[in-house]
Each structure stands twice: as structure tokens, then as C-alpha cells.
Amino acid sequence: MSLVFVTGGTGYLGSYAVTRLVLHHDAKLALLVRAKNKKDAIAKLWNGLQMHAGAHESAASKAEWFERVLENVTFVSGDLTAPHLGMDPRVRSELAERTSSILHIAASLNRRSEKACLNANLRGTLSVVGFARDVIAKRGRLERFTDVSTVAVCGRRFREVVQEDLAIDWERSDYDPYARTKKFAEHMVEELLPDTDRLVVRPSIVMGDSRFPQTTQFDMVRSFCALADMPVLPMSGAARLDIVNADFVGRAIADLHLKRDTKHRIYHLSSGTGSKSAEAIGTALLSKYPSRRPPRFVPQASRAFEATVNRMANLPKGTLSLYGALLKVFWPYIVFDTVFDNTRVCEELGETPVPFTEYCGELYRWSREVKFAYPFVPLPERLAKLAAPSQEITTWA
Numbered sequence: 001m002s003l004v005f006v007t008g009g010t011g012y013l014g015s016y017a018v019t020r021l022v023l024h025h026d027a028k029l030a031l032l033v034r035a036k037n038k039k040d041a042i043a044k045l046w047n048g049l050q051m052h053a054g055a056h057e058s059a060a061s062k063a064e065w066f067e068r069v070l071e072n073v074t075f076v077s078g079d080l081t082a083p084h085l086g087m088d089p090r091v092r093s094e095l096a097e098r099t100s101s102i103l104h105i106a107a108s109l110n111r112r113s114e115k116a117c118l119n120a121n122l123r124g125t126l127s128v129v130g131f132a133r134d135v136i137a138k139r140g141r142l143e144r145f146t147d148v149s150t151v152a153v154c155g156r157r158f159r160e161v162v163q164e165d166l167a168i169d170w171e172r173s174d175y176d177p178y179a180r181t182k183k184f185a186e187h188m189v190e191e192l193l194p195d196t197d198r199l200v201v202r203p204s205i206v207m208g209d210s211r212f213p214q215t216t217q218f219d220m221v222r223s224f225c226a227l228a229d230m231p232v233l234p235m236s237g238a239a240r241l242d243i244v245n246a247d248f249v250g251r252a253i254a255d256l257h258l259k260r261d262t263k264h265r266i267y268h269l270s271s272g273t274g275s276k277s278a279e280a281i282g283t284a285l286l287s288k289y290p291s292r293r294p295p296r297f298v299p300q301a302s303r304a305f306e307a308t309v310n311r312m313a314n315l316p317k318g319t320l321s322l323y324g325a326l327l328k329v330f331w332p333y334i335v336f337d338t339v340f341d342n343t344r345v346c347e348e349l350g351e352t353p354v355p356f357t358e359y360c361g362e363l364y365r366w367s368r369e370v371k372f373a374y375p376f377v378p379l380p381e382r383l384a385k386l387a388a389p390s391q392e393i394t395t396w397a
């Protein structure tokens, strides 16, 4: 029986990948989870996955849906930044014997903390590679190692269409520690697992779901809503934003990971040349909310805006500093007018992403309505009491 070892399965994109892997592919998963005990691990996965159980379903049918997922899941207690992934040695050895492939999704996306990015993205990926080597030593081979990276590895750009094989240019500077550490992580996996079937998937700006307005990740959404509400935008209206729907990305991560005969080794999970301009996004919002005033694009004001955002980011903790910090880190990616060719993934999946203009209005409405906080339903007590799944590896207290 094949077992996929997954890191980051409780996160935003991880929840999409786990749902797809289990419910579409019936894959068996071992999830590395930072949790004190099994109840915590289940609660964490429940929070990550409940959005996928259907917004209008009753709590009971959501719980039933989740139980179906749990049947295929084993939890492994650990942490990317702990020695040997923080796994119990017996568990690690048993897991290495049973793991057939590794899907590495976990990362720190904290662009403001070099320390967090170095620890999770570099040291953490090195530890996952160490585990991959254990698997190879025990089983003779690892069927696949998939590294979920980011298009941010492309470094500083302006008005480009970036192809997968030309994205990494070691002479280029990076926008932030997140981009830099993800770039080196890709390199490390390539250098340290030379004989393994490796796949690198690089999502662009993942924002919202094309099927429903809910999301559990709000950083980029907050920035989008703040910009959408500004009467004057300090950027060119023609600048394209490579925003991609999470349902497309989640499907791509899961399907590509399990696909044996992928044509390429690197895939951009992006909207590519189908990306919409800032002006087109503004027009889409306007058609949904006709009472709004159309934004004016004033690129000459870009410098003054950046200075204001920097000042806001340095204010004492509060709403202004939060928006300042968010806009500061995302601004380069909003105005660099660079998109990431997605021909490979579209050919591989036989599907293209849904343009952001088609669903941004509902995402805007719902996010404002819930004040950027997903209305989580607590874990039903019945689920917390669930007995260990039969393929249990961990030794939770």
C-alpha cells in the first residue's frame, strides 16, 4: 500500500491538497502535525478542512464528511525545526519503511522574519530531505519528492512572462527572506536528492476559491480589500496581477504529485498570460457594486505611497500598522507586472484557472462581512473521541 508523507497538511493550501488526495484519489496520508496530542492534531485538521465540507451543510454532515477523510489519515507528531523533525525514533523508522512518496508543503510565509524563514524553509526542508534519505535507505527508493515552492523565487522582475526553467537566476536579488529561502530550498532538494523523482510546483498569488467566497487565509485578501477601497491607486492600471484560485492550485498539487508520467520537473501553478490587470479587476468589482466609484490609477504616486506604507508599518501595533506591514511585503508583487507561464500545468491537468475577475466580487463581500476571520465551527466532541485509525503510527499520550 502506498503512503504519502505530507508536511503542512493543516495549512491553507495543504487543506486543499489533503482533501483532493483523500476524496478524489483515495490516497493514504501520514501528516506531520505540530500538536501536543491526537485530539489537538484532529482539531487542527478539522479547522483546516471544514471549509471544504460545504458552507451550508449541517454540523453533523460536516462531521461525517471529516470522518471519511480521517479514515485515510495518520498523524505524526513533529516539527520542521526540531532535530530529526521532532519524531520519535521508533515512529520515524516505521514511517520510513512505509512511506512511498513525500509531499512537502509546510513553510513559514512570514516575509518579515528572516529567522522564521531560515528555520522553517531551509533547516526544515533539509530535515525533510533527511527523512527522504531514510526512506531511500530502508525501501531502496522514494517514488517522488514534491516541493511546494513559490513563483517568488524568480527574484526582482519587471513586466515579464517568466518560464519555469528560467525563473531562478542567481544573479538577481530577492524581494524578501521568504523568497530567498524558498529559492535555496529548491536548490537543496535538487542537489541532495539527485536520483529521486523530484517535482517542484510554484504557486503564484493564491487568493480565494472560484466555487465559494470562503477562505481561511486573509493576509493577501486584506491587502486586496484595502486597495479596492482606495479611490486613487498608486500604480499602473495595466499592471497584471498573477492571482490564481486556490481550488486550481490544490488540485494541481495533489494530481501532479500522484501523476507518474509528468512531462516536466517544474510547474508554475499560476494564471500566466491569462492574468488580469488591476484595471480589469477594478471594473469587475464595479460591475458587482455599481454604486462604487471607479478607481483612478496614478502610477506617479507610487513612491509617496511606499513611504506612507513604510511609516504605517512602523507604527505601534494596531490596524494601521497591520495594513502597513501587509502592503509593504506584498507591494512589490502587486506592481511588478510579472506573470508566470502556466502552459505546462494547464496541459497536464486539461484545465485552466478561473480568472480572478470572475470571483473577486464575492470574495470581497464575504471577507468584509466576516471581518477577515473564518467562522470556525468547534470540533464536535464525537470526533475528538475517535479511536486511533487502524494504521496508526504515532504514540500519542
Ligand SMILES: NC(=O)c1ccc[n+]([C@@H]2O[C@H](COP(=O)([O-])OP(=O)(O)OC[C@H]3O[C@@H](n4cnc5c(N)ncnc54)[C@H](OP(=O)(O)O)[C@@H]3O)[C@@H](O)[C@H]2O)c1
Binding pocket: 007, 008, 009, 010, 011, 012, 013, 014, 032, 033, 034, 044, 078, 079, 080, 081, 104, 105, 106, 107, 108, 109, 120, 124, 148, 149, 150, 151, 182, 202, 203, 204, 205, 206, 207, 217
Ligand atoms: N498561499 C499562497 O499564496 C502561496 C503562494 C505561493 C506558494 N505558497 C507555498 O505553499 C505552501 C503552503 O502555504 P500556505 O499558504 O498553505 O501556508 P499556511 O496556511 O501558513 O500553512 C503552512 C503549513 O505549514 C505548517 N508549518 C509551518 N511551520 C511548521 C513547522 N515548523 N513544523 C511543522 N509544520 C509547520 C503549518 O502548520 P501549523 O498548522 O502547525 O501552523 C501549516 O500546516 C508553502 O510552501 C508556501 O511557500 C503559498
